[in-house]
Amino acid sequence: MASQRKRNPNGAGTITKRKDGRYQAAVYVLQPDGTRARKFAYGKTWADCDAKRRELLDKVDNGVPVPTRSAKLCEWLPYWLDNIIKPRRKPTTYAKYEMHVRLYLVPRLGKKTLEKLSARDVRRALKEITGAATAATARESHRVLRSALSSACREELITRNVVKLVEAPTVSPYEGRVWTLEQTADFILTARRDPLYAAFMLAIGLGLRRGELVGLRWQDVDFENRTLQVVKQRQRVMGENYEDDTKNRRKRTLPLPVLCVAPLRWQRLRQEAMRAKAGAAWHETDLVFTTRTGRPIEGSNVLRSFYRLTDEAGLPRIRVHDARHGAATLLAIGNVHPRVAMEILGHSKISVTMDIYTHVPDELKRDAIAHMDRMLGRRPR
Template sequence: MPGQRKRNPNGAGTITKRKDGRYQCAVYVLQPDGTRARKFAYGKTWAECDAKRRALLDKVASGVPVPTRSAKLADWLPYWLDNMIKPKRKRTTYAKYEVHVRLYLVPMLGTKRLESLSVADVRRFLVRLEKDTTAATAKESHKVLRTALSAACREELITRNVVTLTEPPRVEQPDITPWTLEETLSFLAAARTDPLYAAFMLAIALGFRRGEIVGLRWQDVDLDKRVIRVRKQRQRVGGEAYEDDPKGRRRKQALPLPAICVAPLRWQRMRQASMRERAGSDWQESGYVFTTRTGRPVEPRNVYRSFTRVAANAELRVIRLHDARHGCATLLTAAGVAPRVVMEILGHSQIAVTMNVYTHVVQDTQREAVSHMDRLLKRRVDRE
């Protein structure tokens, strides 16, 4: 008597061969709404199809929802933000992505399903958004949507990312005009009596970012050995102040402290000791280099406010505090420092970032090189 054909246990799914020669598996999976539904997957061979069946069963065992129908962007984008961006990326990144999802992507593309979104849909969205806002906003939304759909591809919810097939809007980079050496020296002279004078010196001499300045602690400053580290930065997002890891290569660095920064930092330490004595029991020890009169950390925006106030009082062009980093690069390059060293000092993760941001510095160097060439060729022509 022939033996009975073995069947997979209940819930293990089935594999069948289709008329077109491909194999098809079917597994009951969990839906986002808590119900169960049958999910189909396909493969050219039985082994390929069985691997997909096992992958679906693993998700079932882990309680991961697997939609049988492609989700709408209005459902996928918030899920992607909360489960893939929020746990792994910086809060500032999450906040920036959330704004684009809430204000632009969901209102304008939310009804589209992942599987039905087309290149034409994305292109029309970008054209409309650029018209209603700016090219920079449309370009950033393009980046957010591309990242979200790349995650959907990895989750095997869609087979291709149509956003990668569309060109983002072109954004003209604004001309960067940092202070000249004379303007920088005038600012430092005017800021000498300001409580944040040492902070401005770090921004100009080492290119510190605003968050890196207010997040600096005394334990990371060695004035005797003239070494400084940036281990944390302070940010404020959604009304909440918090500490985060610094950008780029900062955390891995122990930077030599320029001699011009040592005296202002010593003065800051003495000034803070005086404030601590006057505050008495109201003092809140935080360990930060720059604090309020009661020891609390300085708000990042207040550093910029003081910076612009001093510049305006000195009748200087008012620039962004971040542009002090550009000025730092300008001064270092003018002094003949190699771009790679400038990159290390400013904490960029890639040399391309340094070169792209400070193209104007490179152009000045090119003009000097061409001038040398002119002198050499003119000398040879004059001889002949």
């Protein structure tokens, strides 16, 4: 008696051969709106098609939504944010992407379907974003949309990423302002009695980022060996204050400059006095810079204090982050090797450090030219 043909169990999908010679798999999947529909996948061979069928079944088993029709950008972009970006990227990255999707991409391109989106549509939208905001904002929106459509390609919702056909808007590089040594000394003198004096000294002396300053803990400060570890940072994203790894997830141990030791000791004494005054209302966090009750301070408060002291000293306004450029400039003046400066500042690539090193003061350039003159002048004629 002929054996019965085996059939896949219900829900396991089917594979059929098309007239064009390719194979087609069909599987019922969960859609982002909660309904179930058939999803098709294609392959040149039966094995290729079966592998794609199994991938779809794995998503079904794990409850992962899979779009089945040509979704509009207003549907795909939120799905991409919640299911691909949010679980894998930092909250700061998710918040930045979400802002670009909500304010710039969906209002201009949301009604377009993934398949019908053209390079002309993208180019027109980027021009509108540049006019409404800045070229830098449009460039970042270009990057966000390119990433979203690359994910759509991997999901086999589209066959190509049209954003890659459109050049990103050109943006002039930001030229951060750097104080002179005299101006830096004036700021230090003005900030000496400020509660955040030690934070500003660390920003100027070691180039710590704002998030690294508010995330610094006493356990990371070693007065005996005069070292400081940069391990964590604190950020506020979408109304929530959270602790995270440092930028580029690089931990670094730095020698503590003498000019930072006394301010840190003063900060510890000041915090002990605040702890005694707060009593039972004190919240122990081990953070170096806190409020009067021991709670973490906001990075925005650091910025406000920095601007206030800058105005009091009569200095041109710069960003707290520009103090990192000032620290890099001081390292360059001291002939510190760029690789060493890279480790101190926590840059991910030596090219970032070199970009800052190219903006050295004029007197350093003159010294370099004079040194070259002396070296070449010794050559026999």
